[in-house]
Amino acid sequence: MKLLSRTEEFVLLAALFLKDEAYSVQIRKRLKDVTGKTWSYGALFISLEQLVKKGFLTSSLTGPLPERGGRSKRIYAVTPSGHKALDDIKQMERKMWEAVPDTNGG
Amino acid sequence: MAVKRRYKSPGLARKLLKLMSVHYEKHSIIEDFEETFSEIMNSDGRIRAMCWYWGNALKSVLGYLKLIVYWRGMMLKNHLKIAYRNFIRHKLYSFINVFGLAIGLSICMIISLWVLRELSYDRFHEKAHRIYRIERELFRDNLYSRWPITGGRYKQALIDDYPEIENASRFWRREFAIRDHDNFVHRQEMFAVDNSIFEMFDFHLEDGDEQSALADPMTVVLTRENAIKYLGIGDAVGKSLSFEWDGELVDFMVTGILEQVPENSHIHFDMLVSIVSYKEEPYTDWRSNYLYTYVQIQENTSKQDLEKKLKTFVSQRLEPEYGDLLLQDRSIHEVLKMHLFPIIDIHLHPSPNWEVEAGGSISSVYIFSCIAVLILIIACMNFVNLSTARASKRAKEVSLRKTVGAEKQQLRVQFIQESVLLAFASFVLALVMSSLFIQAYNGIFAESLSLSAFLQLKHMFFLVGATFIVGVLAGLYPAFYLTRFEPVEVLKGIQLSGSGKSVFRRNMVIIQFSISIILIVGMFTVYKQMKYIQTRSLGFDKENVVIFPVRSQKIAQNYGSFRNKLIQNAHIISASASSEVPADFHYSNTYFSRLDSDEPVSLYLFFCDYDYTETYRMEILAGRSFSRDFTTDTEGTIILNESAAHRFGWTPEEAVGKRLEGPYSEDAAQVVGVVKNFNYKSLRREVEPMALLLSPDYIRAISVRIKPSDVWKTLSFIQKSWETTFPSERFEYRFLDSRVSQLYESEKKMQDLFVIFSVLSILIACLGLLGLVSFTAELKTKEIGIRKVLGASTGHVVVLLSKEFIKWIILANLVAWPLAWFMMNKWLQNFAYRTEIGWIVFLLAAFVTMAIAIFTFIFQTIKTACAKPVNSLRYE
Secondary structure (H helix, E strand, C coil): CCCCCHHHHHHHHHHHHHHHHCEHHHHHHHHHHHHCCCCCHHHHHHHHHHHHHHCCEEEEECCCEHHHCCECCEEEEECHHHHHHHHHHHHHHHHHHHHCCCCCCC | CCCCCCCCCCHHHHHHHHHHCCCHHHHCHHHHHHHHHHHHHHHHCHHHHHHHHHHHHHHHHHHHHHHHHHHHHHHHHHHHHHHHHHHHHCHHHHHHHHHHHHHHHHHHHHHHHHHHHHHCCCCCCCCHHHEEEEEEEEEECCEEEEECCECCCHHHHHHHHCCCEEEEEEEEEEEEEEECCCCCEEEEEEEEECCCHHHHCCCCEEEECCCCCCCCCCEEEEEHHHHHHHHCCCCCCCCEEEEEECCEEEEEEEEEEECCCCCCCCCCCCEEEEHHHCCCCCCCCCCCCCEEEEEEECCCCCHHHHHHHHHHHHHHHHHHHCHHHHHHCCCHHHHEEEEEEEHHHHCCCCCCCCCCCCCCCHHHHHHHHHHHHHHHHHHHHHHHHHHHHHHHHHHHHHHHHHHCCCCHHHHHHHHHHHHHHHHHHHHHHHHHHHHHHHHHHHHHHCCCCCHHHHHCHHHHHHHHHHHHHHHHHHHHHHHHHHHCCCHHHHHHCCCCCCCCCCHHHHHHHHHHHHHHHHHHHHHHHHHHHHHHHHHCCCCCCCCCEEEEECCCHHHHHHHHHHHHHHHCCCCEEEEEEECCCCCCCCCCEEEEEECCCCCEEEEEEEEECCCHHHHHCCCEEEECCCCCCCCCCCCCCEEEEHHHHHHCCCCHHHHCCCEEECCCCCCCEEEEEEECCCCCCCCCCCCCCEEEEECCCCCCEEEEEECCCCHHHHHHHHHHHHHHHCCCECCCCEEHHHHHHHHCHHHHHHHHHHHHHHHHHHHHHHHHHHHHHHHHHHHCHHHHHHHHHCCCCHHHHHHHHHHHHHHHHHHHHHHHHHHHHHHHHHHHCCCCCCCCCCHHHHHHHHHHHHHHHHHHHHHHHHHHHHCCHHHHHHCC
């Protein structure tokens, strides 16, 4: 099984965190809040597209929204296989970390 | 969420973004950017937000461009490679394609060069659009005639009466005998002009003062060439030249050296004298017409307004002297109209009478433009036809491209690109061919067209543009046709339906051949008319007559003794002298009237000596010719032609013995005979009333009828007699038949061009047919193989293959005939004396096309039909 990349992992996690509010602007904001870096939309969209293609995310259009000037937005939701991929990577990471007790090199 | 205010992003940047993000809908990118923009606005302020938004927009543009350039470049490279491979693989088709189009294009180039030249006449004058020639239209004898000539008084009167007329000048055609530095006498044609021509026209002096060169009497300007001829030196300003002027020798002062008059001028001259050399107007009345008057009008004056005002000129100045025209209770404005004729139109709309030079014709400009377009159409159709036929060969390529993701749009672009590429290859070839053709053309027709006209940016742009359009149009049909293919079917190997007999292609072959047939009918008709002109009885015998121009008064005085010497020679049948000879361009006319009527009839006048009708073998219908045996035949005695007798209201028999009142004798002139109408002008025109007037003194040419045997001996005898009688005069001669054929030079040229064009168009059409037939044959290789296995003979197969094409060509004939008949009938209307088109011409055209086409496809099909069936069945 292919592992998720760090970016994909973060994007998935952000989408999971945001639940119903998981659309590009909010995802980007969340990523910025956590990592402290500005993400370009280009990078974000490529990841989103990849994740949708792999079946970890689904996307759907909402109805027209007044705060977007009457336009809709594309909401992303994590699929069960997305959940599973996250679980897998989390476990793997935990295993890796457990094998190394002290990160301070002491 | 903080402040919920929305801001609008900069419109231009938004549009850019929208344009660049091809998939923006998928992610609703624009909306996302909008939202983020508002947020940055709320947190960091306007400037940051703007910077961010614009930064993103520009970044996207850069990325997009990079993408496009890269991939387009890659695709172009691939397309070029494929185009090249296709070109090489199908050498014959490619050659036919490129070569056919190149011929078409180069014909178009040459014709457009010619048309451009024709249209450029007189436009080199800076004030060309304000210069007009004064012309009049006269209603007389129930028809309007155009008079480009006026009297000498018009100029000053017009300037005095109309402030709108800024300047005016006159050209009076004159001929003088000039003595050169070796004491030889030459007859030189020139114009007597006003000095204002240098202000109005862009005729210039190489040397000398344009302000005053011809302002004084007895001044002359001439070209360097003429200066060398007459004075022995080129820098002749200040020298004097002796003219024979009213029988006396008069010295003229050379005041300038003329620049060569441009070829595209309606008037040419290599010598000018000042018109003020004539101390008084030679004709002071308003009815004598002998010179051309040109006026230059003010910048903002309209031609129509001024023409309206000229009505007062007509009624005040001309009416009193044109009283006789008013016989039928008409107002003067109904019978006499004054026009301003733009000089830029003179060349293509020359007056049938008294025009300065022979000029061109607007109808030949139209005809040749049509031919150019027709030939280009044939060539383009070829191109389309062959590309389409070849297209099915490329169905596999298209299908494969589609399978790996090519969009229809991309494929279309590919095919159009390819055809534009081929079109430009043809264009280059056409340029090379034109430069060769044009030399041949100039050689044959003694013209001086040059490709350098295309060097002008505007013309180059037009040519390249036209080639591009031809390429796109030719690529359009194959592009759409090909991209229709369903990849699955093609790749499965299903035969393309109808690829051998597409309706579209059939129609194109029919149109191509129709055009060729029209051109062939045109060629035969022009040929027939020429033949008709050459063999039609002109009313005089043009063979075996030699004409000697008379250049000075001296010859006229000694003509009698010269004639006596000649008629003693057994090879000389008769000799006569005259002012005019048949087949000339200019004749003068005057009015005569019956004694019992005031209505004058305009007659062209031939002043001639005895023996004139005998020398030309004209037929006398009634009465007799001039004769030395009748003492009553004095100067001024008249022989009318048939139409003149008719115009006076007489039958030929009635006319004999009648008297006419005219300006040439004190007493009324007696009519002694009526001569059968003879065509002294071109057969384009009806024979107009004319009269032979006995006048032994006014001699401009000596005509001698000789026996057809030992012509050169006779000529050398005449030369010897000439040299002993007129030791200081140059001996020159021309045969009458060559003068006559000169009258029909433009028709001859038309004939030659028609031959060339129809041959070329047939060639192009056949190239196309060859391509199509060989393609069809190839498609049917399998079928033919099977038929042969089952026992069909080669002949059978050939018939099978040709049947359809023959049907097409018959159809093309049916389409072309009525069109060709209509067009050629129209052309024949130009001639007063014309041949019938005749059904033979059509059958001939049908036969020619059929023969050529059959030859073409027999050549091609025999190859296929003869092939061994084993080979053809193994094919594919």
